Amino acid sequence: MNNKGIHHISIISGDPQVNADFYVKTLGLRLVLKTVNQDDPGTYHLFYANGEGQPGSSITFFPWSMAIQAKPGTGTVSTVSFTVPEGSCDFWIDRFAGMDIKFDSPTDRFGKKVLPFYDPDGLKLELVEDQKAAHIPAWQGSTVPAEHSIRGFWGSNLRLTDYSATVNILEQVMGFKTAEENDHELLLTTDSHLGHSIIIEKSDEPKSGTNGRGYVHHIAFRANDEEDLKAMRKKVLEMGLSPTPLIDRHVFMSVYFQTPGGVLFEIATDGPGYKSVAESEEEMGKKLFLPPWLESRRDMIEQRLQPVSVE
Ligand code: ZN
Numbered sequence: 102m103n104n105k106g107i108h109h110i111s112i113i114s115g116d117p118q119v120n121a122d123f124y125v126k127t128l129g130l131r132l133v134l135k136t137v138n139q140d141d142p143g144t145y146h147l148f149y150a151n152g153e154g155q156p157g158s159s160i161t162f163f164p165w166s167m168a169i170q171a172k173p174g175t176g177t178v179s180t181v182s183f184t185v186p187e188g189s190c191d192f193w194i195d196r197f198a199g200m201d202i203k204f205d206s207p208t209d210r211f212g213k214k215v216l217p218f219y220d221p222d223g224l225k226l227e228l229v230e231d232q233k234a235a236h237i238p239a240w241q242g243s244t245v246p247a248e249h250s251i252r253g254f255w256g257s258n259l260r261l262t263d264y265s266a267t268v269n270i271l272e273q274v275m276g277f278k279t280a281e282e283n284d285h286e287l288l289l290t291t292d293s294h295l296g297h298s299i300i301i302e303k304s305d306e307p308k309s310g311t312n313g314r315g316y317v318h319h320i321a322f323r324a325n326d327e328e329d330l331k332a333m334r335k336k337v338l339e340m341g342l343s344p345t346p347l348i349d350r351h352v353f354m355s356v357y358f359q360t361p362g363g364v365l366f367e368i369a370t371d372g373p374g375y376k377s378v379a380e381s382e383e384e385m386g387k388k389l390f391l392p393p394w395l396e397s398r399r400d401m402i403e404q405r406l407q408p409v410s411v412e
Contacts, residue, residue: 105276107254107296108321108353108369109148109159110181112224113171115314117145117164117409119221124149124160125411127200128183129245132386132411133375134352138163142395143405151253152240154375154385156323157295158253163318166407170223171316174309175260176363178317179302182215182227184234184255184295190216192249193228210300211281211288213255222315229255236294256298257320259364262308264301266340266361271299274336274368275322296323308363319357321367327354333368344368351392352378386411 114120124130134148141163150159160181173179185193190207193216197204204218214230228251239247261267268287271277277289277299287301310316324330330347334356337344344358353369360366379385389406391399 103276103292104325105323106157106291106293107257107299108156108323108367108371109161110178110254110257110320111161111163111318111367112181112222113168113312113314113316113318114162114164114220114222114224115168116166117147117162117407120162120164121147121409121411123221124162126244127196127202129240129243129250130160131240131242133159134161134378134390135386135388135409136390136392137395137402137406139350139392142391142398142402145406145409147409148375148386150375151237151251152242153238153382155237155253155295156369156371156374157293157297158237159375160254165314168314171313172309172311173225173260173315174311175262175304175306176308177260177310178257178320178364179260180217180225180227180258180300181317182229182255182257182298183251184231184237184253185228185251186234186248187214187230187232189230189249190214190228192246193218196245210286220315224315224317227255231255233294233297253295256296256300258300258302259320259362260302260304260310261362261364262304262306263362264303267364268301270337270340270342270360270366273340274333293323310363317364319365319367321355321369324354324368324370326370326372330354330356330368330370337368351390 130149133154216228237252280290281288
């Protein structure tokens with residue numbers, strides 16, 4: 102089985118507590134890792150995922166309370182889609198209506214029922230009903246009943262003008278195959294249960310998205326292990342692109358590169374995973390994790406960070 106697909110998706114948000122309330126209390130995800138932005142240790146990097154923190158389930162945020170509003174546009178990840186069990190959309194419509202969450206009418210796309218909605222920073226999200234969701238265990242600690250809870254990513258939409266190079270990267274490096282195409286959209290898939298679908302929205306506008314809260318900073322794809330990551334990086338180099346060296350993020354190893362369509366891609370290893378930096382599975386996401394080179398500054402860093410509670 103081809104286990105490739107999306108690994109995680111990272112986004113710029115506004116206030117960290119508003120962000121945590123939405124993703125944990127409203128959507129029922131688990132905070133699996135609370136750490137700092139390694140490029141700006143005075144701010145958080147928050148990771149929400151399914152109960153086990155599996156690859157293909159983690160949506161991560163760089164919260165900056167003062168960040169201006171992003172503008173969606175071409176050359177960006179326009180939509181992040183979560184997978185839910187079949188028959189779940191009616192439950193979520195009632196939940197969103199009761200919680201005053203902005204959502205649109207459900208639609209049908211490539212044979213799947215899709216419920217679009219928006220996070221507090223205006224990021225467009227979707228729930229997609231998918232039979233594959235039933236293969237993934239529900240997190241028992243979720244605020245959402247198991248039969249309807251989010252299991253991880255279904256996929257993501259990239260809005261692109263020049264999409265042929267990106268399709269080539271997805272097919273030749275990331276393990277996707279073109280599955281369906283119409284005048285407006287192209288669907289690429291893998292066999293994985295989570296994060297298995299990328300939709301290219303064909304745009305004829307120049308690059309237009311601007312950074313800010315609600316902006317998808319990058320999308321990461323799965324490598325089996327470090328050896329596979331090196332092989333995938335080599336293919337990226339051979340395409341004439343400029344990947345970074347391997348970077349140790351402690352919960353996975355990463356390589357980043359800019360794609361010709363405008364979206365920043367990352368490749369990340371499946372392991373060691375979020376559990377590896379917690380004392381136990383129970384403790385995942387509770388204590389602030391710092392990379393070893395920041396540990397000596399823990400007191401100062403913790404004092405500067407606004408507390409975030411998911412209780
Ligand atoms: Zn990343």
